[in-house]
Amino acid sequence: MKILICGDTHLGRKNFKVDEREKDFENSFTEIIDYALKNCKAVIHAGDLFDTGRPSVRTLLFTIKELKRLKEQNIPVFIIAGSHDISVDESFLNVLDKLGLVIHVSEKKNYTNFGGKIVLKGESFNGLFVAGLYAKDSNIVSALEVLNVEFPKEPCFKIFLFHHIISDISTLFSTIKKSSLPKGFDLYVSGHWHERFETEVYNKKLLYAGSTENWDFREVSGEKKGFFMYDTDNNKYEFIKLKIRDSEIISVECSNKTTDEVKELLLSKIGEGNGKMLFFMLKGRLKSGIKSTLNKQEVYDAAMKKGYLLCKVYDGELENPNEEQVSVKTRSVNEIEGEFFKNKGFSDDELKISLMLLDLLGKDCSNSERDKLVEEAINYSEAAFK
Ligand SMILES: [Mn+2]
Structure with missing residues (x-):
């Protein structure tokens, strides 16, 4: 059986303060649904469906419209609540679950806690069994120590879903070690880390599909976004790239230039926009003036005229002429x-x-x-x- 694995779709996200960016996140989601309708029997979503725990009515209407297309073709969407799907009370995923549009496997009813043991139940559908964790970091290490999974008796393909960063990815941001995950599954899928990452645990695959659009500037320079198609019959899989909006990142050396000369240099580097996002990264030490007097607005306006969706000038590494040499590079x-x-x-x-x-x-x-x-x-x- 072919299944589609994705996560961190962050619907409702609008970055760089541009309305079109909200549509970009939606377009990625629509592309995934279109692909799923043609190529798979089930969708596995590793959390952060929404960008906030309280999505707007507009975002909800869009999400419901898209999920209904899968429902009409009997394609289930197994999902857990990511850190962004959680609000002060319950996750909105519970509403989508009640409507029959997703199977929210990390819902409270799937946990029982007795005698110091947590028993995790999963959800079964069409030969798949999916169990998963709520994206709560506090106590996760001790919770995993006492976690037991109630597997179904009938043969099925078993998937474990979670939304935590393992120490293989980053020791700084990780909350768990992969060796603390429960055994007995055929496949492990996680979210929260926005880059694609593939490894193994207990000789089974552990996959992070990453986010489906550039959530912030740091992601723009990273790898292309996408999702996995996984064949449960032979455990082969491939990464499918999404058609996300293109960006240009231009590094500009500004040493011994005035702010006016820097502005002219930036203007000369603006090409044909074709809807791309343009990012200038300035560095070096100015000859005169102070960097706050650089007329960025003129650069932004020129880029918009050339058809860019947006333009940003980052001057964090640009130094003023008389600034004391506080080397940010050598001292954190x-x-x-x-x-x-x-x-x-x-x-x-x-x-x-x-x-x-x-x-x-x-x-x-x-x-x-x-x-x-x-x-x-x-x-x-x-x-x-x-
Ligand atoms: Mn996320």
């Missing part, structure tokens, strides 16, 4: 902050906690990620000062 912000606290007479433990909290303030993260970071800082301070 963390080191600079650390030095400041040390001079104030902080102990090593106080220093570490202060840096954790400062890090937290500057982080653009989801509520669950924030909870985890706060918990880490509290745990550390409890251990240090007990």
Whole structure:
């Protein structure tokens, strides 16, 4: 049986403050549904269907319209709640589940907790069994230790779905080790990490399809977005790329130039837009003037006239003429902050906690990620000062 594996569709996302970007995320979703209708018997979604726990009516109407097309062809969508699908009360996925448009496998009814053991039930349909976790990071490590899966008796293809970053991908952002995942499945699928990633666990495939559009600027320079088609009969699979909006990233050396000369240089680099997104990355040290006087608006307007969807000029690495050489490249912000606290007479433990909290303030993260970071800082301070 052919199944389509995707995740992190982030419907409702509108980045770079441009309305068309919201449609871009929708177009990727429509492309996936079109492909699914022609080529597969089931869809597996690894969470972050929506960009927020409270999607707009517009986003909901779009999502329902698209999911109905699959429903009409009897193609089930197995899904778990990603970190962005969770709101203060229940996930909106429960509403879609009640409407019969998705099978929300991480719903509360699929967990029972007794005698210190968590029993995870899954959902079966058309020869597939899918069990999965809610994207909650707090206590995930201890929860996995006591997790038992209630497998069905009849033979079926078993998939485990989760929305956490494993340490194989990043030790900094990971919350779990793949060796803590439950055994006995034929395939493991995860989300949350926005780049495609493939590995193995217990000799079975573990796949991250990544996000289906560029969620922020950091993703623009990454690999092309897409999804997997997986054949459960022979465990062969391929990555299908999506037709997402093109971008141009142009690095510009601005040393010994005035801000006016930089502006002229940028204008000269603007070609035919054809709906692309254009990003200028400035570097070097200006000859005169200060970078805040660079007329970016004129550059943006010129790019729009040439048919670009949007243009951004990033000057974070551009230095003013008389700026003291604070080499951001060799000293991280963390080191600079650390030095400041040390001079104030902080102990090593106080220093570490202060840096954790400062890090937290500057982080653009989801509520669950924030909870985890706060918990880490509290745990550390409890251990240090007990
Ligand atoms: Mn995501």
